[in-house]
Amino acid sequence: MKVVKIGGNALKNIDINVLKQLQTWLAEDETVVLVHGAGPMVDEALAHAKLPVKKVAGLRYTDEATLKVMVNVVQTQVWPMLHHVLGQAHLSPTLLTDGVVARIKDAGKFGAVGEIDNITTTLMAGRLYVIGPLVASDQGELLNVNADEIALAFARHFKADTLYFLTDVAGVLDQNQQVMTELSPTVAASLMSQEIVTGGMFIKLQAAFMAIQVGVQKIQMGRDFQVGTKLVLGDLE
Secondary structure, three states: OEEEEEOHHHHOOOOHHHHHHHHHHHHOOOOEEEEEOOHHHHHHHHHHOOOOOOEEOOEEOEOHHHHHHHHHHHHHHHHHHHHHHHHHOOOOEEEOOOOEEEEEOOHHHHEOEEEEEEEOOOOOOOOEEEEOOEEEEOOOOEEEEOHHHHHHHHHHHOOOOEEEEEOOOOOOEOOOOOEOOEEOHHHHHHHHHOOOOOHHHHHHHHHHHHHHHOOOOEEEEEOOOOOOEEEOOOOOO
16 A cells, blocks of 8 residues: 655646556555645635734644635645646546544644544555545544644554655755755654754654654655655664
Protein backbone atom coordinates (compact mmCIF):
# COMPACT_ATOMS: atom_id res chain seq x y z
CA MET A 1 0.00 0.00 0.00
CA LYS A 2 1.16 3.52 -0.84
CA VAL A 3 0.24 6.67 1.07
CA VAL A 4 0.93 9.96 -0.69
CA LYS A 5 0.54 13.31 1.01
CA ILE A 6 0.44 16.24 -1.41
CA GLY A 7 0.73 19.74 -0.03
CA GLY A 8 -1.43 22.67 -1.02
CA ASN A 9 1.31 24.34 -3.07
CA ALA A 10 2.21 21.11 -4.88
CA LEU A 11 -1.49 20.51 -5.48
CA LYS A 12 -1.71 23.57 -7.72
CA ASN A 13 0.72 22.08 -10.23
CA ILE A 14 0.83 18.29 -10.02
CA ASP A 15 3.78 16.94 -12.00
CA ILE A 16 2.90 14.64 -14.90
CA ASN A 17 5.36 12.07 -13.54
CA VAL A 18 3.38 11.93 -10.30
CA LEU A 19 0.21 11.12 -12.24
CA LYS A 20 2.03 8.49 -14.30
CA GLN A 21 3.33 6.82 -11.14
CA LEU A 22 -0.19 6.71 -9.70
CA GLN A 23 -1.36 5.05 -12.92
CA THR A 24 1.44 2.48 -12.67
CA TRP A 25 0.68 1.61 -9.06
CA LEU A 26 -3.01 1.13 -9.77
CA ALA A 27 -2.22 -1.03 -12.81
CA GLU A 28 -0.12 -3.17 -10.46
CA ASP A 29 -3.17 -3.54 -8.18
CA GLU A 30 -1.69 -1.37 -5.43
CA THR A 31 -3.94 0.46 -3.00
CA VAL A 32 -3.13 4.18 -2.98
CA VAL A 33 -4.33 6.78 -0.48
CA LEU A 34 -3.80 10.39 -1.56
CA VAL A 35 -3.98 12.87 1.33
CA HIS A 36 -4.21 16.49 0.23
CA GLY A 37 -3.60 19.75 2.04
CA ALA A 38 -5.16 23.13 1.32
CA GLY A 39 -2.99 25.62 3.21
CA PRO A 40 -2.15 28.23 0.54
CA MET A 41 -5.71 28.35 -0.81
CA VAL A 42 -7.10 28.73 2.72
CA ASP A 43 -4.58 31.51 3.43
CA GLU A 44 -5.68 33.34 0.27
CA ALA A 45 -9.35 33.00 1.18
CA LEU A 46 -8.72 34.22 4.73
CA ALA A 47 -6.83 37.25 3.41
CA HIS A 48 -9.70 37.99 1.02
CA ALA A 49 -12.12 37.80 3.96
CA LYS A 50 -9.78 40.00 6.03
CA LEU A 51 -9.35 37.27 8.61
CA PRO A 52 -6.00 36.57 10.33
CA VAL A 53 -3.83 33.51 9.79
CA LYS A 54 -2.63 32.20 13.14
CA LYS A 55 -0.30 29.24 13.59
CA VAL A 56 0.36 27.46 16.89
CA ALA A 57 3.21 24.93 16.94
CA GLY A 58 3.01 24.63 13.16
CA LEU A 59 -0.76 24.02 13.13
CA ARG A 60 -3.46 26.42 11.97
CA TYR A 61 -5.46 27.87 14.87
CA THR A 62 -9.02 27.22 13.74
CA ASP A 63 -11.83 29.32 15.14
CA GLU A 64 -15.39 29.21 13.82
CA ALA A 65 -14.78 31.80 11.09
CA THR A 66 -11.58 30.11 9.92
CA LEU A 67 -13.27 26.70 9.81
CA LYS A 68 -16.13 28.10 7.73
CA VAL A 69 -13.65 29.51 5.19
CA MET A 70 -11.69 26.27 5.16
CA VAL A 71 -14.78 24.14 4.52
CA ASN A 72 -15.75 26.37 1.60
CA VAL A 73 -12.25 26.26 0.08
CA VAL A 74 -11.88 22.49 0.36
CA GLN A 75 -15.36 21.66 -0.90
CA THR A 76 -15.67 24.21 -3.71
CA GLN A 77 -12.06 24.68 -4.87
CA VAL A 78 -9.61 21.99 -3.81
CA TRP A 79 -11.62 18.83 -4.26
CA PRO A 80 -13.14 19.82 -7.65
CA MET A 81 -9.68 20.85 -8.91
CA LEU A 82 -8.07 17.61 -7.75
CA HIS A 83 -10.92 15.52 -9.15
CA HIS A 84 -10.51 17.26 -12.53
CA VAL A 85 -6.72 16.77 -12.65
CA LEU A 86 -6.97 13.10 -11.71
CA GLY A 87 -9.81 12.60 -14.18
CA GLN A 88 -7.73 14.11 -16.98
CA ALA A 89 -5.16 11.40 -16.21
CA HIS A 90 -7.91 8.74 -16.40
CA LEU A 91 -7.75 8.18 -12.64
CA SER A 92 -11.01 7.59 -10.77
CA PRO A 93 -10.60 8.63 -7.12
CA THR A 94 -12.91 7.63 -4.29
CA LEU A 95 -13.41 10.37 -1.72
CA LEU A 96 -13.08 9.02 1.82
CA THR A 97 -15.81 10.53 3.99
CA ASP A 98 -17.02 7.57 6.04
CA GLY A 99 -15.05 5.27 8.29
CA VAL A 100 -12.58 7.94 9.43
CA VAL A 101 -13.23 9.72 12.74
CA ALA A 102 -11.36 12.60 14.36
CA ARG A 103 -11.27 13.88 17.92
CA ILE A 104 -10.50 17.38 19.16
CA LYS A 105 -6.80 17.88 19.89
CA ASP A 106 -6.78 20.80 22.37
CA ALA A 107 -9.62 23.27 21.91
CA GLY A 108 -8.06 25.88 24.18
CA LYS A 109 -4.77 25.84 22.31
CA PHE A 110 -5.75 25.09 18.71
CA GLY A 111 -9.50 25.67 18.38
CA ALA A 112 -11.32 23.22 16.08
CA VAL A 113 -8.16 21.26 15.25
CA GLY A 114 -8.46 17.50 15.43
CA GLU A 115 -6.43 14.34 15.20
CA ILE A 116 -7.39 10.96 13.79
CA ASP A 117 -9.14 8.91 16.45
CA ASN A 118 -10.29 5.85 14.51
CA ILE A 119 -10.18 4.36 11.02
CA THR A 120 -12.72 1.67 10.20
CA THR A 121 -13.01 2.03 6.43
CA THR A 122 -12.02 -0.87 4.18
CA LEU A 123 -9.80 -0.21 1.19
CA MET A 124 -9.67 -2.28 -2.00
CA ALA A 125 -6.64 -3.21 -4.09
CA GLY A 126 -6.14 -1.28 -7.31
CA ARG A 127 -8.13 1.71 -6.09
CA LEU A 128 -7.19 5.35 -5.51
CA TYR A 129 -8.64 6.98 -2.40
CA VAL A 130 -8.55 10.68 -1.54
CA ILE A 131 -8.94 12.40 1.82
CA GLY A 132 -8.43 16.03 2.78
CA PRO A 133 -7.86 18.01 5.98
CA LEU A 134 -11.51 18.07 7.06
CA VAL A 135 -12.55 15.04 9.10
CA ALA A 136 -15.74 14.62 11.13
CA SER A 137 -15.80 13.78 14.83
CA ASP A 138 -18.06 11.07 16.23
CA GLN A 139 -20.57 13.89 16.82
CA GLY A 140 -20.50 14.85 13.14
CA GLU A 141 -18.56 18.08 13.73
CA LEU A 142 -15.98 18.87 11.04
CA LEU A 143 -12.47 19.37 12.39
CA ASN A 144 -9.31 20.68 10.76
CA VAL A 145 -6.84 17.79 10.82
CA ASN A 146 -3.28 18.35 9.61
CA ALA A 147 -2.80 16.41 6.37
CA ASP A 148 0.66 15.16 7.41
CA GLU A 149 -0.89 13.63 10.51
CA ILE A 150 -3.66 12.04 8.44
CA ALA A 151 -1.05 10.48 6.17
CA LEU A 152 0.77 9.07 9.20
CA ALA A 153 -2.47 7.66 10.64
CA PHE A 154 -3.32 5.86 7.38
CA ALA A 155 0.22 4.56 6.92
CA ARG A 156 0.22 3.21 10.46
CA HIS A 157 -3.29 1.73 10.38
CA PHE A 158 -2.93 -0.03 7.03
CA LYS A 159 0.77 -0.88 7.51
CA ALA A 160 1.77 0.93 4.32
CA ASP A 161 5.14 0.04 2.84
CA THR A 162 5.69 3.52 1.39
CA LEU A 163 4.87 7.08 2.49
CA TYR A 164 5.60 10.05 0.25
CA PHE A 165 5.34 13.74 1.15
CA LEU A 166 5.03 15.72 -2.09
CA THR A 167 5.85 19.41 -1.63
CA ASP A 168 6.74 22.47 -3.69
CA VAL A 169 10.40 22.18 -2.61
CA ALA A 170 12.96 19.63 -3.75
CA GLY A 171 13.35 18.09 -0.30
CA VAL A 172 14.59 18.91 3.20
CA LEU A 173 17.12 21.75 3.02
CA ASP A 174 20.21 22.09 5.21
CA GLN A 175 21.68 25.32 6.62
CA ASN A 176 23.15 26.09 3.18
CA GLN A 177 19.78 25.62 1.46
CA GLN A 178 21.02 22.43 -0.18
CA VAL A 179 18.77 19.39 -0.54
CA MET A 180 19.70 16.55 1.80
CA THR A 181 19.44 13.22 -0.02
CA GLU A 182 19.19 11.30 3.28
CA LEU A 183 18.19 12.37 6.76
CA SER A 184 18.48 10.57 10.11
CA PRO A 185 16.61 11.36 13.36
CA THR A 186 19.73 12.86 14.97
CA VAL A 187 20.40 15.24 12.09
CA ALA A 188 16.70 16.11 11.84
CA ALA A 189 16.59 16.93 15.57
CA SER A 190 19.61 19.19 15.12
CA LEU A 191 18.02 21.02 12.19
CA MET A 192 14.83 21.53 14.18
CA SER A 193 16.60 22.68 17.35
CA GLN A 194 18.57 25.23 15.32
CA GLU A 195 15.30 26.32 13.67
CA ILE A 196 16.71 25.50 10.24
CA VAL A 197 13.60 23.36 9.80
CA THR A 198 10.43 25.01 11.10
CA GLY A 199 6.68 25.25 10.55
CA GLY A 200 5.15 22.80 8.12
CA MET A 201 8.37 20.89 7.46
CA PHE A 202 8.79 20.44 11.23
CA ILE A 203 5.39 18.71 11.35
CA LYS A 204 6.29 16.59 8.31
CA LEU A 205 9.51 15.34 9.88
CA GLN A 206 7.76 14.48 13.13
CA ALA A 207 5.16 12.46 11.22
CA ALA A 208 7.80 10.86 8.99
CA PHE A 209 9.98 9.50 11.78
CA MET A 210 6.95 8.25 13.68
CA ALA A 211 5.99 6.37 10.50
CA ILE A 212 9.44 4.76 10.34
CA GLN A 213 9.11 3.67 13.95
CA VAL A 214 5.82 1.89 13.23
CA GLY A 215 7.26 -0.02 10.29
CA VAL A 216 6.81 2.04 7.13
CA GLN A 217 9.72 0.87 4.99
CA LYS A 218 10.23 3.86 2.70
CA ILE A 219 9.61 7.53 3.37
CA GLN A 220 10.57 10.30 0.99
CA MET A 221 9.99 14.04 0.69
CA GLY A 222 10.28 16.11 -2.47
CA ARG A 223 8.59 17.33 -5.63
CA ASP A 224 8.07 13.87 -7.12
CA PHE A 225 8.62 10.19 -6.37
CA GLN A 226 12.11 9.92 -7.87
CA VAL A 227 14.10 12.63 -6.09
CA GLY A 228 14.12 14.36 -2.74
CA THR A 229 15.09 13.47 0.81
CA LYS A 230 14.94 9.88 2.00
CA LEU A 231 14.28 9.37 5.70
CA VAL A 232 16.35 6.69 7.44
CA LEU A 233 15.94 5.37 10.98
CA GLY A 234 19.60 4.74 11.81
CA ASP A 235 22.19 7.49 12.06
CA LEU A 236 24.24 8.08 8.94
CA GLU A 237 27.94 7.30 8.96
